[in-house]
Amino acid sequence: MPALSEQELLFGLLAIAVILFLARAGGELARRLHQPEVLGELFAGFVLGPSILGAALPGVRAALFLKPGVGVALSALSWLGAIMLLLVAGMEVDVGLLRRHMRPALLVAGAVTSASVVAGIAFAAIALGRTGSTAFFLGVILSVTAVSVAAKILIEWGSTRRDFAQMILAAGITTEVVVWLLVSVASSGGGAMAATAVERGALAAAFFAFVLLVGRRFVFWSMRRVGDVTNVINGQLSLVLVLMLLAAALTQELGLHPLLGAFVLGVVLGQAPRTSEQLLANVQSLAIGLFAPIFFVLAGMRVDILQLKTASAVLLTLSLFLVASVVKVAVGFVGARVTGRGTAEAALVGVGLNLKGGTDVVVAIVGVTLGLISGTIYTMYAVVAILTVLVSPSIMSWLEARAPATEQERERLKAEEEERRAYTRTLERVLLPAAPQLQSELAGSVVEAIARSKHERSQTFDVTRFALDAGNGHHPPEGKSADPLGEVSRLPEVEVTTQKASGNGGPLEQILDQLSGHDLLAIGARGCSRRRPSLGRLQDALIQRAESDVLLVSSDRERLECSEINCILVPLNGLEYSAAAGDIAGSLAQSCEARLVALHVVQSGVSELFWRERDRRDLLNWGSSVAEDLAFRVGRLGVPVEERVEVGDDVAARIVQELGSGSYDLVVMGAVLRGQTGPVHLGQAVQTVLRKSRVPVIVLVSRA
Numbered sequence: 001m002p003a004l005s006e007q008e009l010l011f012g013l014l015a016i017a018v019i020l021f022l023a024r025a026g027g028e029l030a031r032r033l034h035q036p037e038v039l040g041e042l043f044a045g046f047v048l049g050p051s052i053l054g055a056a057l058p059g060v061r062a063a064l065f066l067k068p069g070v071g072v073a074l075s076a077l078s079w080l081g082a083i084m085l086l087l088v089a090g091m092e093v094d095v096g097l098l099r100r101h102m103r104p105a106l107l108v109a110g111a112v113t114s115a116s117v118v119a120g121i122a123f124a125a126i127a128l129g130r131t132g133s134t135a136f137f138l139g140v141i142l143s144v145t146a147v148s149v150a151a152k153i154l155i156e157w158g159s160t161r162r163d164f165a166q167m168i169l170a171a172g173i174t175t176e177v178v179v180w181l182l183v184s185v186a187s188s189g190g191g192a193m194a195a196t197a198v199e200r201g202a203l204a205a206a207f208f209a210f211v212l213l214v215g216r217r218f219v220f221w222s223m224r225r226v227g228d229v230t231n232v233i234n235g236q237l238s239l240v241l242v243l244m245l246l247a248a249a250l251t252q253e254l255g256l257h258p259l260l261g262a263f264v265l266g267v268v269l270g271q272a273p274r275t276s277e278q279l280l281a282n283v284q285s286l287a288i289g290l291f292a293p294i295f296f297v298l299a300g301m302r303v304d305i306l307q308l309k310t311a312s313a314v315l316l317t318l319s320l321f322l323v324a325s326v327v328k329v330a331v332g333f334v335g336a337r338v339t340g341r342g343t344a345e346a347a348l349v350g351v352g353l354n355l356k357g358g359t360d361v362v363v364a365i366v367g368v369t370l371g372l373i374s375g376t377i378y379t380m381y382a383v384v385a386i387l388t389v390l391v392s393p394s395i396m397s398w399l400e401a402r403a404p405a406t407e408q409e410r411e412r413l414k415a416e417e418e419e420r421r422a423y424t425r426t427l428e429r430v431l432l433p434a435a436p437q438l439q440s441e442l443a444g445s446v447v448e449a450i451a452r453s454k455h456e457r458s459q460t461f462d463v464t465r466f467a468l469d470a471g472n473g474h475h476p477p478e479g480k481s482a483d484p485l486g487e488v489s490r491l492p493e494v495e496v497t498t499q500k501a502s503g504n505g506g507p508l509e510q511i512l513d514q515l516s517g518h519d520l521l522a523i524g525a526r527g528c529s530r531r532r533p534s535l536g537r538l539q540d541a542l543i544q545r546a547e548s549d550v551l552l553v554s555s556d557r558e559r560l561e562c563s564e565i566n567c568i569l570v571p572l573n574g575l576e577y578s579a580a581a582g583d584i585a586g587s588l589a590q591s592c593e594a595r596l597v598a599l600h601v602v603q604s605g606v607s608e609l610f611w612r613e614r615d616r617r618d619l620l621n622w623g624s625s626v627a628e629d630l631a632f633r634v635g636r637l638g639v640p641v642e643e644r645v646e647v648g649d650d651v652a653a654r655i656v657q658e659l660g661s662g663s664y665d666l667v668v669m670g671a672v673l674r675g676q677t678g679p680v681h682l683g684q685a686v687q688t689v690l691r692k693s694r695v696p697v698i699v700l701v702s703r704a
Helices: 006-032 037-048 058-065 068-092 095-128 133-143 147-157 163-187 192-228 235-253 258-271 277-301 311-338 343-353 359-370 375-401 407-421 440-456 486-490 507-514 537-545 576-592 616-637 651-659 684-692
Strands: 429-434 461-467 494-500 520-525 549-554 567-572 595-602 641-647 666-672 697-702
Touching (some): 006 037, 006 058, 006 068, 037 147, 037 375, 058 068, 068 147, 068 235, 068 258, 068 277, 095 133, 095 163, 095 343, 133 163, 133 311, 133 359, 133 375, 147 163, 147 258, 147 277, 163 258, 163 311, 163 359, 235 258, 277 375, 311 343, 311 375, 343 375, 359 375, 407 616, 429 440, 440 461, 440 494, 440 520, 440 549, 440 576, 461 507, 486 494, 507 537, 537 549, 567 576, 567 651, 576 595, 576 616, 576 666, 576 697, 595 616, 595 651, 616 641, 666 684, 684 697
Parallel strands (some): 429 461, 429 520, 520 549, 567 595, 567 666, 595 641, 666 697
Antiparallel strands (some): 549 697
16 A cells, blocks of 8 residues: 655644644634634635645745645545534534525525526626637636635534534535536536436435435444444544545545535534533534644635736636625525515525535636646636625624524523433433332333433434343332333434443342443332331432433332323422422423423521511522522423522422322432431432422432
């Protein structure tokens, strides 16, 4: 296998170091000037290109960047940068929004592409005196939206969740799909052009069908297995990179484009199990910290401003900039307005679709390689791309400040914020031990309700049913199903697996060994002993020794049926574990179509004689904020919440009194373990409710 010579390796390492240093310096300078970092990276490439470094120190530039082996290595790293940027952009895409925006995005992309191709042909014929394939190819270049640049700007601004951003990304990726069909047409001749376009269109449709029918299932399966079964350090990050390269290679082989494969894979990964924020942050750091700067710097390095020696060449370049920008922005604006966007939002879409400096530059390079455009035309377009990146972000920032979110968008963003804060959002893996003394049917009925709620939000929820060894005498009761989860195992977002105990050790040790990697342990109990605070020997031991949170369901019933649950009481105390229990209650209420009552009994900390002299209103206001926080958290679920706030010293007595009203079918509480030795103690209020409640009690014992 050919390898870099020692000299090529030396200069290659130096070239990468110089690129990364200047990219970081340029990006930081751009950030300080309130510009996107990508502009600084493109400018760094311009400095290292023939216009500045090549003119001042041609020998240095030739040694660093023009050696054949070094150039190939840098080109490979540059492609990886573009591919990883599109992967990150895909992972940021909201699939629900993408579905809603796909039809308008196709309309906008079709209009922008058609108008840009016509404008390019006209400009080439009138201003450059070029016709045929050269004119058509210039129009193809103008039609592309640099999704990688748009994605990086939107990520930097934290605006990827806005409606206009999703439309820009959806329409932009559509132009990138179409452009490679058009490149195939431009590089073909005669009657083969139409046949090539039809062939590429059919391949694109086949690729999307394959991803939806086969690829998605494989990605979900592999993410689960690598995350749950293997012990490979950073295994999921490696898996994501492997899948990214395979997807890019597949679309490249199909003659579409590697960026398309990376983007589509990113969209699938954004929904996949075990795709944590930490994993996304790791991928994003690798892309933006290493590979993307190389891509943007090399794009800037290809600009040779010395080719524009005359005033007429400069005038032609500025004319191309105006024509390309006006046509794309105007058509994008009209298209977005037709699809229902407001004036400022439609303008944002138009300006965003006009972003350049990514795939469009790659297409231009392909055109030079194929002999369809000259080096001078490429330089003209590269300058246009840099000018566009210089001007567009400032205009977009100005427009965004004048495009407040609509009521519908605010509701969606609010729901996303609620979901981000929700305890159940990160709840992916639950262990459900199947043992009679742990009331697996009872606990399983609650897990089943949570699974249905997660399904409503298209969120992954995996349950491991842990069947203890038959030698321990743990058989399901006569006539009972071995699977307490009923029909939820057939939901697409829910995966139910059964693990059999090895038989080594007692039930406690086997359950604790199996618990590793799970977010929650779900167990049941017959209630708390009235003589001593015990839920059962095995339950007590699991609560004390489990490393994950524990969901305890206490009732004398075999199951909790949703048809019997209409009103749920949620006592709160203002702490995070209590709010997490409220999230669980919200999921149950959504699944069972029940309502919640948030009760916060505020303790003054002093006797009644003194707290009455204090500002009672402050106490009630603080208590109301706690109840309102729960209402905010579960608002995304459409669950009705009634807020009740009182001031008193005996919280447990007040909760029991409220339960005694007969209005409630279930109570859900949060708790933390008080002490690791001796009898289980979850706090006075929880222990009292467990002993005295006449309705089923669910306690989330948090380790946080």
